[in-house]
Amino acid sequence: MALSIDQDRLLSEINTLALFSDAEAPAVTRIVFTPTDLKARAWMKARCEEAGLTVRQDAVGNIFALWTGSDPAAPVVGTGSHIDAIPNAGKYDGVVGVLGGLHAIRALQQSGFRPKHSIELLIFTSEEPTRFGIGCLGSRLLSGALSADAARKLTDSDGATLDEVRQGAGCAGELQAVKLPSGYYKAFVELHIEQGPLLERQEIPLGIVTKIAAPASLRVLIEGSGGHAGGVLMPDRHDALCAAAELILAIENTARTGGAIDTVATVGICEVFPGAVNSIPSRVRLSVDIRDTDLHRRDVVMQTIETACHSIAVKRQVVIHNDLLNADAPADCAPAIIETLSQSCRKHELSFIPMVSRAYHDSLFMARIAPVAMLFIPCRNGYSHRPDEYACPEDICRGALVLAETLATLSK
Numbered sequence: 001m002a003l004s005i006d007q008d009r010l011l012s013e014i015n016t017l018a019l020f021s022d023a024e025a026p027a028v029t030r031i032v033f034t035p036t037d038l039k040a041r042a043w044m045k046a047r048c049e050e051a052g053l054t055v056r057q058d059a060v061g062n063i064f065a066l067w068t069g070s071d072p073a074a075p076v077v078g079t080g081s082h083i084d085a086i087p088n089a090g091k092y093d094g095v096v097g098v099l100g101g102l103h104a105i106r107a108l109q110q111s112g113f114r115p116k117h118s119i120e121l122l123i124f125t126s127e128e129p130t131r132f133g134i135g136c137l138g139s140r141l142l143s144g145a146l147s148a149d150a151a152r153k154l155t156d157s158d159g160a161t162l163d164e165v166r167q168g169a170g171c172a173g174e175l176q177a178v179k180l181p182s183g184y185y186k187a188f189v190e191l192h193i194e195q196g197p198l199l200e201r202q203e204i205p206l207g208i209v210t211k212i213a214a215p216a217s218l219r220v221l222i223e224g225s226g227g228h229a230g231g232v233l234m235p236d237r238h239d240a241l242c243a244a245a246e247l248i249l250a251i252e253n254t255a256r257t258g259g260a261i262d263t264v265a266t267v268g269i270c271e272v273f274p275g276a277v278n279s280i281p282s283r284v285r286l287s288v289d290i291r292d293t294d295l296h297r298r299d300v301v302m303q304t305i306e307t308a309c310h311s312i313a314v315k316r317q318v319v320i321h322n323d324l325l326n327a328d329a330p331a332d333c334a335p336a337i338i339e340t341l342s343q344s345c346r347k348h349e350l351s352f353i354p355m356v357s358r359a360y361h362d363s364l365f366m367a368r369i370a371p372v373a374m375l376f377i378p379c380r381n382g383y384s385h386r387p388d389e390y391a392c393p394e395d396i397c398r399g400a401l402v403l404a405e406t407l408a409t410l411s412k
């Protein structure tokens with residue numbers, strides 16, 4: 001079986017898909033279920049049908065393109081990613097996994113390969129949280145990580161419910177029906193740009209992901225007491241922002257001293273009320289994002305943060321409310337698929353390293369219902385989610401080639 005990826009066609013399709021954008025090139029903005037996104041979806045479905053795949057769409061708009069194997073009842077081998085893009089993003093995040101997956105299937109078809117297990121390309125709905133405030137919407141529903149009832153409560157910033165928006169976009173059916181039975185997929189492999197600098201720095205073309213880190217998010221509200229910046233003397237103050245400052249440093253310190261390089265914690269939002277130059281901050285709202293590849297270690301960090309909240313509240317006589325917004329579990333990739341990916345790399349004499357996915361992906365949720373693994377290719381300077389995101393054609397093709405080889409082995 002001689003596999004070859006049609007580099008010109010793959011690149012031209014990546015460039016064509018990037019034209020479906022609400023931002024001016026080179027930026028790509030493609031928010032789920034906007035008219036632009038719907039055009040991109042229709043274009044993708046047409047490409048899949050052109051490749052002879054059977055295309056279906058579920059109630060939340062996940063798109064499945066199936067290449068039926070010689071044993072149609074056998075569990076399916078899946079690959080895919082997303083095509084939605086945050087405002088002012090680039091053209092490779094997600095897209096490399098979708099078009100790379102399609103080209104892997106085309107390469108297999110052209111080589112004369114005939115799979116025993118069906119091979120399916122999956123295009124997940126709304127990997128990015130832009131519209132509904134929750135990332136990986138499609139894969140959360142597919143895996144049961146998000147219930148249909150919880151999904152129905154989601155609204156966009158215009159107050160439109162997910163049901164209204166998806167039905168308006170032509171996604172019929174009930175959200176309950178989206179969940180896939182575990183066992184549906186024999187394996188799921190996602191090709192993606194690294195979104196970090198390690199592969200490029202080490203001049204290694206491929207990374208095989210062994211673990212996917214997962215975030216926990218907290219919303220912290222600190223209530224102190226406000227007052228006139230001149231009138232209230234220092235001993236009488238309960239400044240909410242000073243308490244927040246102490247807490248932010250405690251969070252940083254907890255992650256730094258947690259004992260593992262994979263532990264990270266970030267306070268990304270700090271809203272100060274009333275936000276006037278001559279007024280003591282009475283209230284502060286913080287967002288906290290804590291990630292790790294190890295659930296227990298992340299839980300220890302979260303407990304330490306809770307203890308810090310308590311002691312700072314007592315010391316500064318403020319009230320600190322701590323709301324857990326979500327805490328997805330990290331995932332381990334399946335050793336058998338990691339081994340298959342490694343063998344595929346060796347077969348094509350491509351060097352690779354094991355990696356941790358620091359960002360989360362749809363594969364994090366697919367791991368709940370299927371053995372998963374991910375394959376990373378380098379991206380320039382590690383840039384992603386910005387217009388100058390770039391992966392070179394050779395790297396994209398190497399990724400698609402190794403993916404094709406891997407899908408072949410898994411579907412035999």
Ligand SMILES: [Zn+2]
Binds near residue numbers: 093094192361
């Ligand atoms: Zn992505």
